[in-house]
Amino acid sequence: MGSLGDITLENNNVMCPPNPLDPEEFRRQGHMMVDFIADYYHDVDKYPVLSQVSPGYLRDLLPDSAPNHAEPIEAILQDVRNHIVPGITHWQSPNYFAYFPSSGSVAGFLGEMLSVGFNVVGFNWMSSPAATELETIVMDWLGKMLSLPKPFLFSGGGGGVLQGTTCEGILCTVTAARDKVLNKIGRDRIGDLVIYSSDQTHCALKKAAQIAGIRPDNIRALPTRQRDAFGLCPETLRSALAADVSEGLVPLYLCATVGTTSSTAVDPLRGLCEVAAEHDIWVHVDAAYAGSACICPEFRHFIDGVENASSFSFNAHKWFFTTLDCCCLWVKEPQHLVNALSTNPEYLRNKATESKKVVDFKDWQIALSRRFRALKLWMVLRSYGVANLRNFIRSHVNMAELFEGFVAKDERFEVVVPRNFAMVCFRLLPPLGSRSARDGGLETANAINKRLLDAMNATGKIYVTHAVVGGVYIIRFAVGASLTEERHVRSAWSLVEEQAEALLAELEVQAALQEKAEAGLTEFNVHAAMQEQAGQAVHA
Amino acid sequence: MGSLGDITLENNNVMCPPNPLDPEEFRRQGHMMVDFIADYYHDVDKYPVLSQVSPGYLRDLLPDSAPNHAEPIEAILQDVRNHIVPGITHWQSPNYFAYFPSSGSVAGFLGEMLSVGFNVVGFNWMSSPAATELETIVMDWLGKMLSLPKPFLFSGGGGGVLQGTTCEGILCTVTAARDKVLNKIGRDRIGDLVIYSSDQTHCALKKAAQIAGIRPDNIRALPTRQRDAFGLCPETLRSALAADVSEGLVPLYLCATVGTTSSTAVDPLRGLCEVAAEHDIWVHVDAAYAGSACICPEFRHFIDGVENASSFSFNAHKWFFTTLDCCCLWVKEPQHLVNALSTNPEYLRNKATESKKVVDFKDWQIALSRRFRALKLWMVLRSYGVANLRNFIRSHVNMAELFEGFVAKDERFEVVVPRNFAMVCFRLLPPLGSRSARDGGLETANAINKRLLDAMNATGKIYVTHAVVGGVYIIRFAVGASLTEERHVRSAWSLVEEQAEALLAELEVQAALQEKAEAGLTEFNVHAAMQEQAGQAVHA
Structure with a gap:
């Protein structure tokens, strides 16, 4: 049963079980798991890339309820091999060309191990200063690699934050934009707010906008054309804005995409930002997939014009060797996020926050709790370096x-x-x-x-x-x-x-x-x- | 420089760098990291539990930009030791008694390693069937361990889903409840919806409700009293509901707490659900911390009455040996989540979804992408067993x-x-x-x-x-x-x-x-x- 089994005394009384975080047991099982996963990568090209199981396959293979007694790691790994692996679609396979990549790496994996090992809950600076500070540092590093304009960096008055996914990043920025406007025109007018995108924009926008209480029929998916390579034409946006304004509606937010999911189309940022500026609306640039490429000088032109946007995001967990989840979001005016998303319960009050010398990232995202995601990004950046990346x-x-x-x-x-x-x-x-x-x-x-x-x-x-x-x-x-x-x-x-x-x-x-x-x-x-x-x- | 260094040829041309997911490099560095973390646990009681660094400490210690060339893992680990560890507040220390625990375990860590190793993006069944199926299975296992009424289980027509945090779980259920009601009374009445909780309820509710577009002044924090041990009195709720209804407002949602953050107070579920039923409002039970205890028969009575609630959640990442993040949410009528949160873009269309024989968890949560979190929960349940837990x-x-x-x-x-x-x-x-x-x-x-x-x-x-x-x-x-x-x-x-x-x-x-x-x-x-x-x- 291994040392994790519960220990039964002769008189059948159950002793206190071994400590669940015993360092030597951690070492023993940790090494086993490293070998298990290394072997998996070694053999991953031998599995069918797309899992070939049928709906319900696993319920037939596993018991109806959790075991009462401990089971040894060896037995569990055997079940992973026999029952879980056949139900995996192998995103790490070299023969995986679906959706967008989910590009793992040794450095990304190690960073995640460290983060899980420390297992800190980094809601504010105080709860683990390194978690917040490393995040501000790597977000500036990465912003520089992308040649993001200085106002997006902490060193320039803006700042970056790691979100789980683009959908969360969009939801936070929509909420920030929404409250910025509603605080001016009154809460009652939430039904008048309008959000713009193209018919190629990822459905994450629609989902986020609806969660934020935007009327579903005020979410515009403007038509694109093959002759524009499916990018959103600024004139199309201009007409839509004018039509809505004439109806008494209030333009709120534009989501422009660099590298759409369907076809990696690119919206022309410069032209769109110009039109958006006429109505003072929030422009978010979603470069979930293609943002990674923009660290190469030869691709950087795809985000030319980002200097006039309000926020920018890309997913390091797609094509940047950082494991899921890791969406990098930069904003020029973090205060709008904080205004919409901050909470200050008594039990989190602390001197560092009150000194206003620190960032409390709980106020830049949906959840309060947050993992130490910056570690994996930091390890990727250092283990490979800009040139290799x-x-x-x-x-x-x-x-x-x-x-x-x-x-x-x-x-x-x-x-x-x-x-x-x-x-x-x-x-x-x-x-x-x-x-x-x-x-x-x-x-x-x-x-x-x-x-x-x-x-x-x-x-x-x-x-x-x-x-x-x-x-x-x-x-x-x-x-x-x-x-x-x-x-x-x-x-x-x-x-x-x-x-x-x-x-x-x-x-x-x-x-x-x-x-x-x-x-x-x-x-x-x-x-x-x-x-x-x-x-x-x-x-x- | 180790084998991750970029390889420079004699003529100074840089060769293609080594593969970032090379299995043998993974093995070598993975073993190093296991030992690093095992040593950390061994020594964790020697560090100051609360980090003693000052704001800005790390920016002075790290370079201004990412390195251009690869750095060896040995150098990075040295920096973790010297620069990161001093900035960590050690949630895994045996002398940590702050907030609520973030109780790690060997099994939880190993489950996370597997999840990160496969690195699948499990938005729908098709994208990795095992991820979805294992989640439905462990949520039923766990539901049974908590003696949740059958309507919360997949086997009873409801179902459970792993969210990141309670805040996300609340946001999803508020959104589901909101759209259920607005679809009846009209989108224009979003400003009339009212949400109830006690003055002891976690600020996650207020945050989630505001994100969902509920008017901030329609979020009630009803007073509690010492003589009720800071539980919300059903009569207090009844009066508040009556007052709002008489004003023409629409009661929407009650968040009842089992184990408040301030003092682990318990709201009386049975009485509150009875009052809530008079107005047909959604009742969510937030047992973020104390839910774990309810797997013990002697604590189960604290959630008596949950059979009349609409949803229930607890955080396995708090006091259930599963690393951050892992919030377990059960709902009786998943269809309301799906109605509010589903998206069906063409690029995700597939036969399994169309057969309606599978669950697509992307429609039960905010984000589309999702990690294979069920693995860590499954490993915790199996490695320890119900008796040890x-x-x-x-x-x-x-x-x-x-x-x-x-x-x-x-x-x-x-x-x-x-x-x-x-x-x-x-x-x-x-x-x-x-x-x-x-x-x-x-x-x-x-x-x-x-x-x-x-x-x-x-x-x-x-x-x-x-x-x-x-x-x-x-x-x-x-x-x-x-x-x-x-x-x-x-x-x-x-x-x-x-x-x-x-x-x-x-x-x-x-x-x-x-x-x-x-x-x-x-x-x-x-x-x-x-x-x-x-x-x-x-x-x-």
Whole structure:
């Protein structure tokens, strides 16, 4: 049972159990877990990337209630291997190209270990000064790496804070903006406040705005166009603002995106901020994914104009080698966050706070309690250094470029929108026949690409996800998992080709047989013939 | 520089840096970190519990910007030792008795390691089925351990979800309740909604309610009385509801607390739920701290009546050996959360969701992204088992009882409110002379206890915090740090006695000299004489 088992005396009285934080037991089990996870990374490319389990699989494998007695770590790790790992979608796999990356790293992991080890609850400075101070320091470091204008840094009167996710960051800034305005025009007018974004903006905005009590029908998703590469046109914003003002509504907040989730589109910050300034509205720049790239001088231009925004955020847990969760948010005027989010209960009163020489981050976020997240970011920055971090990013971009080249060279495919960062949006072109349909074969093409995506993911060899942009179903190929190397990208392309060939062959057979079917074949025969031919195509 | 250094070729071209998630590097550094943290736990009682650094200490010790080149883990750990540890308030110290505990454990740490290792982004079932399924399973396990009524369990049509903190849990339920009502009476009436709590309720409620757009002046903190042990009297609630209804306002939500932060007071759930039912309002039970104790049959009665509440939460990261953050929230009707918080962007569409056979936890919380928190809770439950967990809790309660006994036996002190769990609220009684003052010496007593608290914390030997209840400044002595043993509690009491004696001696001298001063002594002499005598008292 190991030393964690409860110790039963001869007379069956249960002794006080061993201390749950015994340092030597910590050491013994900690080393076991390090080896377990190191082995996992070593073997992760052998698992199906997308978990292939069915809903409810785990309830059948585990007991109905918690055990009464202690179980040894060995037994638990065995269950992790047998029951949990099959239900994991392996975001750390080198063959993971879905959504956006969740790029782990040794340094990020170690920083998290330290943070969990200290396990401080850093609501204010006093509760653990290092937690607050390191956060202010790394947020300034990172702000400088991004060449954020000085007013966003602590050293320039603004400041950065680590949130869990972008959704939380947006909720905090919406709340700050909301109260800033309502304190002027009166609480009763909450129903008049309007929030702006494009139809490409992440749904986190809508969710956050609704939580903050903004009327759902006052959340505008303004249309974008393919010819603007799905960026929000400033003129579109200007018209929307004018229309709302003429209705007596109060423009509040614009969320501009650098690197949308669907297609990594970029809203033109400079133009949008100019228009926003005419109405004095809060502009938040959501660079959740693409912010990481902006530490490279060659990508920095994507956030040109940020100097006129009110706040800026990016997720270090996406593509910056810092484990989930770690959203970096900078604001020019932290006082608006504090005004909206501060609480000062008696039990937290302390001299440091009253001296006004310290930051109490509980007043910059939703929750009061907060983890010491700065440690992992600090360890990432120091363990790799700016030069390596830029090179990691560049190597992912180069691999995406390689993949884009494969797509571009193959006339059966197309790159649907221009690649900005390390994600390629592509699709299989519909068979020529269908392109003459009224919608140019769009419906057929979308259905085919959905089938292609499902077929690729069902192999377990890679995992990719989709989006629909301007009505077009696209396959998103996002490079960025830390373990991905060029050979994985090459294999992924081979799989795309192989699955596409099988699918196209199947479609051809289907079309041919359809004609025959119309000439009298039974459905059973069509199906059998299709399967036979499809099998040949795969093995060809 | 270790193998993480960037590798410079002879011609000064920088090669692609080593992979940031290299399994063997992970193993090497992971083992180092395990030993680092094990050593920290071994030595943690040697550090001042409350960090003694001054505001701004760290900025002077660290560079102004991130390093350009990689730094070896050895150098970083050295900086953790030299620069970070002095700025840590050691929540894991056995001499930590402040706020509420943040009780770490080997199992909780290991669970977090696994979660960070997989680093999945579990927004929906599909993105990592094990993350969602394990969460539903452990929430049912834990619900059964608490004897929560079946309607709160997945197996009974309700369900539990892991939030970061109570503040988030309250925000989600307030938002759910708000939208349920506004969908009936119209969005325009958001300004009419009223939220109820007692004057002892945690400020998380006020914060969450304000974020959700509830008018600040519609958030009621109803008065409590010492004779009700600071629990909210149902009749007080009834009157408040009637008054608001007669004003045309709409009662929305009651937050009842089991184990308040100031004094672990308990609101009477059964009576409050009866009154709340008359107005069909949402009742949330916040048992952030005391919920843990309710896994012991002898404490379960504190949540009797929960069957008539709408939601219930407790923080496993406080006193349940699960590292921050981990708030367990159960609701009877998850659909209200989903109605208020769901988002269904195209890029997350998938068959499992559409089959309606799975839970997508993104719709039960603020953020979309979520960590695999269930692992740590599962590991805690399995590694210790229900029997040991109850015994851990009981051993803390027993230690608090021991301390309470010390206080009760010493006539210079009093236990201010009855102890319910593992926290003792006590104070040093004011010197007899001051008790004849108009406020019964309250002001003097409060000032003395504040001085006593500061003096104790300045020694670095223990850390305790305060609250003010019914106007009385109390010292809160919360047992629950995992490493605390009886000897630490005995030492803590000795320190209380020692510091109190010094303070009382000083006060006596002060009073005596005050008289003399009035008889003509210079201020300088008073001060010098005081210091001399105080020194003697300490060394006596």
